[in-house]
Amino acid sequence: MAEIAIIGAGIAGLAAAIRIRAQGFDVQVFEKEGSPGGKVMEWRRNGFRFDLGPSLLTQPDRVEELFHLAGEDPPKHFRYQRLDTVCHYFWPDGSTLEVPDDPALFARRVGQLADGGSAEVERYLEEAALLYETAGPLFLERPFPTREALMSSQGQKIGRNPMLLDPFFSMHGRNRRSFSDPRIVQLFDRYATYNGSNPYKAPATLKMIAHLEHAMGAYFPDQGMYSIARELSALALRMGVIINLNSPVEKILTANDGKSVRGIRVGGKELKFDGVVSDVDINTLYLNKMLSVRRPLLGRHQKLSSSALIFYWGVKGHYPSLDLHNILFSQDYQREFDYLFRQKTLYSDPTVYLFISSKRISTDAPEGHENWFAMINAPENLGQDWDQLIKQARENILMKIRTIANIDLAGNVVLEHVENPRTIEARTGSWHGSLYGASSNSRMSAFSRHPNHRRGIENLWFTGGSVHPGGGIPLCLAGASIVSEQIAQYRINQRIK
Numbered sequence: 407m408a409e410i411a412i413i414g415a416g417i418a419g420l421a422a423a424i425r426i427r428a429q430g431f432d433v434q435v436f437e438k439e440g441s442p443g444g445k446v447m448e449w450r451r452n453g454f455r456f457d458l459g460p461s462l463l464t465q466p467d468r469v470e471e472l473f474h475l476a477g478e479d480p481p482k483h484f485r486y487q488r489l490d491t492v493c494h495y496f497w498p499d500g501s502t503l504e505v506p507d508d509p510a511l512f513a514r515r516v517g518q519l520a521d522g523g524s525a526e527v528e529r530y531l532e533e534a535a536l537l538y539e540t541a542g543p544l545f546l547e548r549p550f551p552t553r554e555a556l557m558s559s560q561g562q563k564i565g566r567n568p569m570l571l572d573p574f575f576s577m578h579g580r581n582r583r584s585f586s587d588p589r590i591v592q593l594f595d596r597y598a599t600y601n602g603s604n605p606y607k608a609p610a611t612l613k614m615i616a617h618l619e620h621a622m623g624a625y626f627p628d629q630g631m632y633s634i635a636r637e638l639s640a641l642a643l644r645m646g647v648i649i650n651l652n653s654p655v656e657k658i659l660t661a662n663d664g665k666s667v668r669g670i671r672v673g674g675k676e677l678k679f680d681g682v683v684s685d686v687d688i689n690t691l692y693l694n695k696m697l698s699v700r701r702p703l704l705g706r707h708q709k710l711s712s713s714a715l716i717f718y719w720g721v722k723g724h725y726p727s728l729d730l731h732n733i734l735f736s737q738d739y740q741r742e743f744d745y746l747f748r749q750k751t752l753y754s755d756p757t758v759y760l761f762i763s764s765k766r767i768s769t770d771a772p773e774g775h776e777n778w779f780a781m782i783n784a785p786e787n788l789g790q791d792w793d794q795l796i797k798q799a800r801e802n803i804l805m806k807i808r809t810i811a812n813i814d815l816a817g818n819v820v821l822e823h824v825e826n827p828r829t830i831e832a833r834t835g836s837w838h839g840s841l842y843g844a845s846s847n848s849r850m851s852a853f854s855r856h857p858n859h860r861r862g863i864e865n866l867w868f869t870g871g872s873v874h875p876g877g878g879i880p881l882c883l884a885g886a887s888i889v890s891e892q893i894a895q896y897r898i899n900q901r902i903k
């Protein structure tokens with residue numbers, strides 16, 4: 407049986423392993439760390455459990471599909487709930503908004519906060535839905551940009567009317583025209599950060615992200631976000647995939663003048679494979695010379711997405727005014743993004759995201775405590791003085807929580823762990839610690855992401871958040887599906903077993 411190597415047990419690598427194994431290939435995964443999951447990771451200490459990376463799950467059906475492929479019943483291994491409250495927003499002027507799952511109720515609540523807001527939200531969500539239905543199948547579900555994609559019915563529809571993508575406004579520009587209240591503009595601008603982009607630069611096309619959360623729903627796994635990686639890894643093992651942990655791959659071995667690959671080098675040993683799928687950040691792969699093939703010109707100069715600084719706090723007490731997901735907005739959003747993307751540093755009044763999984767999973771914190779994940783956006787790691795920035799940010803975040811959420815945490819933090827662009831880079835191999843590969847800060851970004859397969863190298867494929875269709879769990883899973891279809895086609899063309 408032909409054998410495929412997968413480099414990296416991130417969510418995309420695991421999903422690719424399951425899909426390719428389901429086609430009948432022998433599959434081995436090589437992961438440099440001691441546990442699978444990559445950015446989807448957890449940390450446990452003194453009775454607390456923290457999800458280190460993702461906290462919001464959208465499109466859980468993409469996870470379930472992987473169990474179905476193996477003929478398994480997803481709820482036996484992976485259960486999740488749709489959230490009634492999507493997010494709790496706090497603004498510096500003291501106003502707050504609890505966003506419910508139901509879009510009509512959400513629109514009504516916005517109407518109570520801001521004159522005319524109800525109709526504006528309804529109209530905006532309708533536009534976002536149309537955009538998602540038109541552009542989603544083209545940009546997210548198939549190889550892109552390819553001749554086939556551009557000639558497809560969706561490609562032609564958009565080709566005839568590119569304005570459907572709303573590409574000429576920035577996300578902020580569009581939102582400013584769509585909402586009369588600056589708080590609601592800020593709320594919808596925030597969706598650009600879901601793939602590490604700047605709403606003042608990213609095209610309004612990204613407004614389709616709002617549709618995912620508000621119409622398709624926000625979810626949370628019963629056993630926390632890490633259970634996605636844990637259960638996919640267990641599924642892969644049940645299917646017969648071999649997962650080699652603590653196995654950093656040093657090199658992808660090429661043959662035939664770089665036109666094909668013959669295997670990988672791990673721990674100084676050369677291992678032969680019929681094909682290789684890389685889930686390693688694409689910049690790291692080329693720039694660390696894991697692959698001795700020139701990088702495609704297209705996309706080389708794309709700017710990186712943002713990174714993050716996260717404090718994981720074991721906190722004494724219960725705080726009923728907070729929910730699972732909470733946002734404490736900055737006063738000056740534009741300035742905050744200027745600091746992040748132009749000045750490459752942290753802003754003194756950051757938007758703070760608080761995620762408290764113990765609100766839903768009581769065992770995530772000891773009795774009488776909560777587990778707080780306090781995150782701010784951060785620039786990629788360019789050698790900034792992180793120790794100093796982290797110290798200052800800690801004070802700024804605590805102050806923000808005090809002034810906006812009216813909670814004084816002083817003396818109540820009983821445990822602390824910190825992740826920052828430096829540690830994210832070291833642990834996951836993300837280039838400079840950016841969370842989503844290239845940002846979408848330009849109109850052409852969707853057209854210049856690295857493809858899942860390079861025409862010139864016949865049996866090498868790329869998956870994961872830094873290549874097409876992009877980052878975030880749903881897109882990583884979509885990318886793994888594209889790669890497995892490409893491999894199925896390769897098998898037919900090459901007539902391999």
Ligand SMILES: Cc1cc2nc3c(=O)[nH]c(=O)nc-3n(C[C@H](O)[C@H](O)[C@H](O)COP(=O)(O)OP(=O)(O)OC[C@H]3O[C@@H](n4cnc5c(N)ncnc54)[C@H](O)[C@@H]3O)c2cc1C
Pocket residue numbers: 413414415416417418419436437438439442443444445446458459460461462463464653654655656685686687714716830833834835836841842869870871872877878879880882
């Ligand atoms: C703090 C944070 C918050 C986030 N929030 C969300 C969210 O709420 N919702 C959401 O959908 N997404 C979120 N994301 C993004 C999401 O986590 C990622 O897009 C996704 O997990 C990326 O998966 P991946 O498989 O592409 O890459 P990774 O998870 O980075 O996996 C790559 C794997 O490759 C391994 N590797 C690297 N080099 C080698 C080598 N040489 N040999 C062997 N193995 C190697 C790494 O160790 C790693 O395990 C967040 C990410 C972070 C960090």
